Amino acid sequence: MRAFAPRPDAKPVDPKATMNAEYVRDLLASPTDLVLKELAIGAEGERVVVCCIDGLVDRTLVDERLLRPLMSKAPLDEAVIASPGFLVWLQDSVLPLQGASLANDLNEAVDALLAGDTVLFSDASRQALVVSSQGWKTRSIEEPQTEAIIRGPRDGFTEEIRTNTSLIRKRIRDHNLRMVSKVIGRRARKELVVAYVEGIVNPELLKEVMRRIDTLDMDDFEGSGFVEQWLADHPLSPFPTITSTERPDKVTGALLQGRIALIVEGTPFQLIVPATFTTFFQSPEDYYQNWYITTTLRVLRYLAAFIATFLPALYIALLEYHHGMLPSKLAFSLAGSREGVPFPAVVEALLMEVTLELLREAGIRLPKPIGQTIGIVGGLVIGEAAVAAGIVSPIMVIIVSITAITSFALPAYSFAISLRLLRFFIMLCAAVFGLYGIILAYIAINVHVVNLQSFGVPYTTPIAPTFLQDWKDFLFRAPVMQMSKRPEMMQTVENKRMKERE
Amino acid sequence: MKPFDYADAKIGTREMAILISSIILGVGVLTMPRSIAQITKSSDGWVSILIAGAIAIFFALIASKLASKFPGRTFYEFASSVVTKPIAIVITAAFSAYFIGYGAYETRMIANISKQYLFDQTPVEVIAFVFIAVMAYSVSGTQIALLRLNVLFLPIVLFILLFVLVFSTNLFEVNHLKPFFVTKSFDLIGASKESVFSFLGFEMVLFYAFLMRKPAKAPIASVIGVLIPLVLYLLVYIIAIGVFTNEGTANVQYPTVELAKEVELPGEFFERFESLFFTIWIMTVFNTASISIDVALACMRSILVSVRKPVAISGIIPVVYFIGMTPQTIGEVSLFGEWLSYIGIVLVGVVPTSLLIVSKARGIKGNG
Secondary structure: OOOOOOOOOOOEOOOOHHHHHHHHHHHOOOOOOEEEEEEEEOOOOEEEEEEEEOOOEOHHHHHHHHHHHHHOOOOOOHHHHHOOOHHHHHHHHHOOOOOEEEEOEHHHHHHHHHOOOEEEEEOOOOOEEEEOOEOOOOOOOOOOOOOOOOOOOOOOOOOOHHHHHHHHHHHOOOOOEEEEEEEEOOOOOEEEEEEEEOOOOOHHHHHHHHHHHHOOOOOOOOOOHHHHHHHOOOOOOOOOOOEEEOOHHHHHHHHHOOOEEEEEOOOOOEEEEOOOHHHHHOOOHHHHOOHHHHHHHHHHHHHHHHHHHHHHHHHHHHHHOOHHHOOHHHHHHHHHHOOOOOOOHHHHHHHHHHHHHHHHHHHHHOOHHHHHHHHHHHHHHHHHHHHHOOOOOHHHHHHHHHHHHHHHOOOOHHHHHHHHHHHHHHHHHHHHHHHHHHHHHHHHHHHHHHOOEEOOEEOOOOOOOOOHHHHHEOOOEOOHHHOOEOOHHHOOOOOEOOOOOO | OOOOHHHOOOEOHHHHHHHHHHHHOOOHHHHHHHHHHHHOOOOOHHHHHHHHHHHHHHHHHHHHHHHHHOOOOOHHHHHHHHHOHHHHHHHHHHHHHHHHHHHHHHHHHHHHHHHHHOOOOOOHHHHHHHHHHHHHHHHOOOHHHHHHHHHHHHHHHHHHHHHHHHHOHHHOOHHHHOOOOOOOHHHHHHHHHHHHHHHOOHHHHHHHHHHEOOHHHHHHHHHHHHHHHHHHHHHHHHHHHHHHHHHHHHHOOOHHHHHHHOOOOOOOOOOOHHHHHHHHHHHHHHHHHHHHHHHHHHHHHHHOOOOOHHHHHHHHHHHHHHHHHOOOOHHHHHHHHHHHHHHHHHHHHHHHHHHHHHHHHOOOOOOO
16 A cells, blocks of 8 residues: 555545545546546445546556446445445455555545545545555566666666565565655655665664655655755765666665665666765676676776776876877877867867767757767767868877767766766866876865765775775675675674675 | 764774875875985995884884873863863964974975976966865865875875886896995984984874774874885885985985886886876875874864864965965975974974873873
8 A cells, every 4th residue: 555644634534425526526626537436326325436537547447346346236235335334344345456445534535546546435434445546557667778787687667666666575575674655745745665674774874864754845856866866965966975776686785785775656766875986886787797707897897987087188188298108109199190180189178078978968869760870970970070170189089989988887877977077177177287187186086075975874985984894895896605794884783694604 | 963883983993004104105205215315325224214213113102102091082182181281282283383384395395396297387386276275175074084085095105106116126236235234323323314204294193093993002003004104115215226326316306206217117108107106196295285284273273162164274274385385496495394304303202202201290091
C-alpha cells in the first residue's frame, strides 16, 4: 500500500454515499477523467459510489474485481448492506482484491484517488474503502541509458517506484532490508522510499538522513535532482556529494556496504548517500570482472579524469609559456602545424572546447537518427574544415578529441560534468599563469575538495582520513576473497560480509 | 553534524607524522645542498645533516612531550597554565609573528624560484599575489581540511622527489664523493646549523597536537615526521654532490631543482624536467606556507578571542604579502630567511624546553 501523509484538514466521510461523491466532484471541479459510478444495490436502493480517475487506474481490475462482484445478481446479504460494517464485509469477504483499506478522512481518500486508487463510498458507512488499483501506462524495464556496462545485469530503474523497490527486493532477500516510505511535495505528494539494511547501516547516519528528509518542503521535486540538491552538504560545490544511479545492482551493492538509498517516485535516477570522491570512479562492473582487470580499468579512469580536466590547459601552458619543456622535435612539429593559425593557443583551445560542448549538447536534443549525423558533421567535417581553413591546428583537434573521449570514460555522469566545468576554469588559469596557474588551480580545487563532506563523511575518505583497509576498493580492487570486510569508512554495525579465509 | 566518529575533526598518529614531514619539506630542501656544500669539503656534509636531524628530533621530542602533557588543549591554553597568562600572551604573539614571517618567506621564495624556472616576464609581485590568494582560500576552510590537504599532497611530492633522485643516478659518480672525512669538525657543526634551518617545522606539533585522537602518541609521530625528511635530505645531498661535485653544488642557486634538470627520461617526452619537478614541489611549499599562516591565525585568535576568522584572515594576508615583498634582491631574501631561521630556532628550541622545565618544576599536571 502507498503511504500517505496525515492531512491537517481532515473531513469525515459522510454517511450518504452521493454526498461524498458530490464533495469529490466539487473538490476536483468535475474533471472529465473523473469516473463516478453509482450503483444501487439492495432492496432499499442503498447506494454505492465507485470513484476513480480514468487513465490512472487499471480498468480491467476495477471492472472485474470491483464492479462485477458488486453488480452480479448473486445475492448480497440485505442486512449487511444497510449496516455500517458493510465495507468491512466487502473488503474481507466479497472483493477479490489484495490492496484495500478503509479511510475515515475524505481528503485522505481524495489523495488516494489522485494517486490512482479507486475509492468506494456506501450509504450507512462513515468510512470509505480505498482499493489499490494503479494501472497507468508505464515503461518496461530497460537497460540503463547512462550507465551501460558489458558484463552484468541489464535491468535498470524505471519511473515506477514499485518496480524500482521490487528490483531491489529481488536482489536482497534479507528480512532486514528496510524501506521506509515518506510522502514529499506540497502539491506533487510523491513517494520517497528510504532503503537501508538494518544491522549494517550506521544508526547515526540513518538518523541524519531521516532528519534531512524531514526538512524537504517544496511543491514538487523534479526528478531526484531537487532532492539531491536539497539534501547535499554543499549545494554550491561543483562536485556531487550524492551518487545518482539508474542501476539497481549499484544500489544494492551500496546498501550492503552500509549506505542508504533514496528511491524517488517518477524518475529512474535513484540516490545513494553518502558519496565520496572515490565512489565516482567505481562502476558495478568492477565487481563482475576479475580483480586485475578492474584494477587496470580503475587506474585508467583516474588517468582519464586527469586528462579530461587538464589536457587542454597543459596544451595552452606548454605552448604559450614553456615551449622549452617539449622535446625539440615535437616543439618544431607543433610549431609547424600551428603555422598560419591566427589565434593564440588559448583562443584556439577555447574555440574548440566550446564547439565540442555545443556538439554534445546538440547531440542530446536532436532526434536519435539525426544525432548521429551531427556527430559526423560536427566531429569530422567541422574539425577537418577548421584545420583546412587554418583556424585551428590539427594538434588542437587531437587534444579536443582526446578530452572528449576521456570524459566519457568516467562511469559517473554527474561527476564527469563537474570536471568539464573545471576544465574551462583551469584553461583560463593556464592561459594567464602557465604551469604555475595550473598547479595553483589544482591546489585550489584540492582545498575545496578537502573541505567537502557528504553526510558527515569527508569527501576525500579513504585517502585522508586514511583507511588503508578501504584502499582495497580504491585504485586497486583486491581479489574477492580479500574483501571480507565492509568499508571501514562506513562504520557499519556489522562489518563481516563473507567468511574470512585463513 | 557528525555521525561518523572519524569525521570529528581529529587526526590520527599517521596523519600527524605526515603533517610534520610535509611541513618540514618546503623551500629548504631546494637550497640546502648548496648551503652545506659551501661550508664543508667533499661529501662530508652528510654528517652535518645527521647532526641537524638529531637536534631536530631532540627538540621535536621535547615539543611533543610538552604538547602531549596537555591533551586537547591549544598552545595558548597550556602555555598560560604553565607560565601565567601575560607571558603566554607574549610567547603566543611571538610565535604568531614568526609564522607570519615564515609564511611570507616561503611565498617570496616560491615566487622567486617560479620567476626563474617558469616565467620570463611576469613580475614576482603578481606571482606571489596569486599564491597568497589561494593560501587565503585554504586557511579560510577548517583546520582539519588543511591537514587533510597535506595527507593528499605528500605522496605526490615524495613520488616526484624520489623520481628525480632515481633518474639522476645515471650521472652519479662515486668519485665525486671522495675523499671522506676531510672537513674540520668545526665546519661540520657550522654546516649543521645551516641544515637545522631546513628542519624547522617540527614545532607545529605544539599547535596541532590538541587535534590528535591519541595525544600520547605525539612524540612518536613527530620523530617519524622528522625522520622522513632526514632520509630525503641525506639522499638529496649525497646525490647532488655525486652529480655536481662539491664545488658545483656550492655554486648553483637551487641545486635540487638543477638536479631535476639533469633527469633524462627514456622516450624523451619531457625536456627541462626541472620545471615539472618544481611545479609539483609548489604543492608542498604551499602546504608549508598555508600551515604557517593557519597557525599564525590560530595563535592570534587564541589571544584575541573576539576576532572572527574572516576578519583575522583579511588582516593577516596583506601583512604576509607586504612582508614577503619587502626584500628587494635575492641576497636580501636570503638574509631575511636567515634571520627568520635564527628567531625560529630560538622559539622552537628555547620556548618548549623552558615550558617543559617550568611545568615540571611547578609540578603542573596536565590532564593526560
